[in-house]
Amino acid sequence: MARVDLPQGTLDLLILKTLALEPQHGWGISERIRQVSRDVLQVQQGSLYPALHRLERRGLIRAKWGVSENNRRAKYYELTPTGQRQLEDESTSWRRLSTAVESILDMA
């Protein structure tokens, strides 16, 4: 199946959603997004890290250093309470947007 570029602004939402499940490092986030979307969504690696740092600055996620599966030091990100709220808000508006877009596309 062909890969799709992420629409503007959705990367943040996907990162937040991924981190809502469990704390994860950057590599893990990109792999998770790829797997769950069955390889449809391909995160531009070059934009993943700037996005993570931006989210951290905005206080939506926070970072701490941990140890990965094969005993390497890795930077793990987790959702802050603010990030949790932001995720809920953005999920709601995303659902409304996609429903609206779908219903227009579905017009007979």
Added chain:
Amino acid sequence: MFDGFLYRVRGLLQRKRAEQELDDELRFHLDKLTEKHIDGGMPPAEAVRLARARLGGLAKVREDCRESWGFRRIEALLGDIMYGLRTLRKSPVFTSTAICVLALSIGGATLFFALLRSVLLAPLPYRSPEELVVLSLDNPATGTFDQNFTVQRVEHTRDHTETFSAVGAFLKWPEVMTLSSAGDPEALVAARVSSNFLEIVGTRPMVGRGFVPEEDHPSGRSAVILSEGLWERRFGRDPELTGRVLLLDSQPYTVVGVLPAGFDLPFPEVDVWVTRPSHHSVMPARFWRFVTTQDVIARLKPGTTLAQAQSEMDSLNQSYVSMYPNNLDAKPGVTVRVQPLKTRVVADVRSILWILFGAVCVLLLIACTNVSGLVLTRASARSHEFATLAALGAGTLRLVSRLCVESTTVVVVSGGLAVILAAGAIGILPRLHMPHLPRSDEIHLDGGVLVFAAGVAALTSLVVGFFPALEVARSRIASLLTGHASSANRLSAAWGKRFAGITRQEQLVVGQVALSFVLMFGAGLLVQSFARLQSVDLGFNPERLLTLKVPLPSTSYDTREKRSVFFRELDRRLSAVPGIDDSALMRSIPTAPALFTNIHVVGRDAVPEWEEPMARLQSITTGYFATMGIAVRRGRAFADPDNRSQTPPTVIINESFARHLWSAYPAGPDPVGQHLRLAFDRIASAEIIGIVEDVRESGPAEPADPGFYVPMAFSPPEKCFVALRTGLSTQTAVGLVTEVLHGVDPNLAISEVAMMTELLGEVLGRQRLATALLVAFASLALLLAVVGLYGVIAQLVQVRTSEIGIRTALGATQGDILRMFVGRALAQVAVGIVLGVAATLTLGHIAEDFLFGIVPSDPVTYGVVICMFMSAALAAAAVPTWRALRVAPATAIKRV
């Protein structure tokens, strides 16, 4: 928002670590990606390459991440600051000049603000200090102000008041009491206060207790409270001292407490406090109830206003005057003045502190404009750099910020230095003995002062950066208007044009000249007034005149005869001491409190005693006029026979006295040979045998009072002063006098040793200090203005060097060129002077109170100060012009 800010600051501080972590994080990702590719069967080298490619260029990712850290803008600013520091370091003369000028003036403003705040604005360090007031009497009808109460008036006020919770009193002058137990006799400074005094003020002794009411009664026990200094010096902080009995003036006093150091009511530097404020040593006891010696302190009831107290005092005053019309403080027209204690404490320094603060602020303003001019000059020199920056797309804001960063850095450094300077000065202040500055031990640097310093520094950097920024913005707009985009050349040209006109710098110079003119004019007035004060003929010769005081205990010297005998003996022995040229004993010396009493010319119509004229009473030994150097105008001085109580009493008057009572004097009837009734010593008739010249006993600023002199034997005081004219050192002379004194009575002590010139110096101390400070400020201001002017002319000359060359080549003489530039400089200074004169004419009245023998519009001062500015301007303009003229025309023309 704030979190974000913190994040940025943290990022900035931990920049290195953040970079490292970013590296680690990206490496981890790369490694994972590589692993994945290798797992998929790719050769390792290929896997690494592919992984890198997928990450989209490591450098780019890094840069994007950094961008999202969000401190790019701060970094740009930091860059500007570093750049600013570098350029500042490259021009050490500009930098150090600007920093010195600003640090001194900000420091000065900070110091004076701290003074104002601690001395004038801060509440007094007592309980509810706003409730404390002092009462005094004014009588416009007799021209007397801020006078004191009689005991009767104190009692009347205390018994009838409803607005004060307590009314207390203290003797208006400090007394000297001789401590003769526990070691060598020592003369102590004593304050006589009512027993409720400490309670009113709200200060408790650190050891023991305060006074109790029975200690105010003449029949009650005599109690004394010591100062912490005396307790330590004389008794080694003995905790068992309370309850002990000390001999003060040979009377037993029980020690009841010790007051902490720093308590300076009612006077500074008191050793002991005793009760019974009306009992004093200047007059015999029969006068105590009737003379006005009581300074009144009272505490307002909580919630009562000063106005309510004032209106109550007005009505109590009326009832008092009608009940005791004969009292000295009940003369027609008398009114009561209720004023906050603080107003009294700072009355002497209030306006001078404000004036000096104003002066130092003006100086700061001059310094700001001066440094602003320097920055402008540098900006013009850097116009190419700015033009290039503009061409590369830097916005106006960026240009201004680059320009301001430099001046702001200078201001920040100066501000820090200024606070250090001010703190240093404040640290030194308490160690300088400053009798003229009340509350000097309370002066300190606090948060408020630091906020002030920071505020001043911020304002300074605004003022300093404002004009250059305005200039940049205007040039830029001008260049935008003249062309489509800001081509470097065009912008540079626009700049060149603006700075060649130098109008802005010239305006700044005019402002500096005007401000410094005001300061210099004020300083000129003070200097002249001080010179006049010092050259006033005092009526006596203070040179080499040593004075000291000998208090006599009232118990062992309880009769006039005993005192007379003592004085005669002391006088006789002193005159026999080799090395002492002249000596005399007297009731009081110039600058010390004196005794005024009523007199009556025998044979004239009798008037009530309180309406009789008042005159200064001076009791003297026969050597007095010779020792003091006072000239006898008519008749003769006292001779030995006059100083014997068996001979008929004689009196000598001064010329003011003569003019006061014989209005035609020196013409008309001769006062010599007439007789006076002297109420104080109950002398019914004393013959006037001579008239002497006036003496300004209160110091040069005060006119001479009507005064009269009687021989010591007829009016022997409870303490005496000794005056000596001697070439010996003070120490030797005091040793000799002590030896003589102990030969007469070993229980007596000497106090208040001083040279007359020192005492007079202290009277003028405040004027001297204020004059010196204002002269320093004004000189600094003039210097700054001249430097500013020099800078402008130098730059003007530089910009127009080629023009000078062309003009010279075309036949202009050096004189023509000089006239051109010097004329321009003089024009600026003239405008500044006109503004300055206008300001001084408007502000002149402020200085009036400080001037002696000179009016605020003194034309000579105007003339001198104008000449001073004009010649300074001439020099400042001529030097750079002259230098330009020495360049050969051909060289000058080529230099474009």
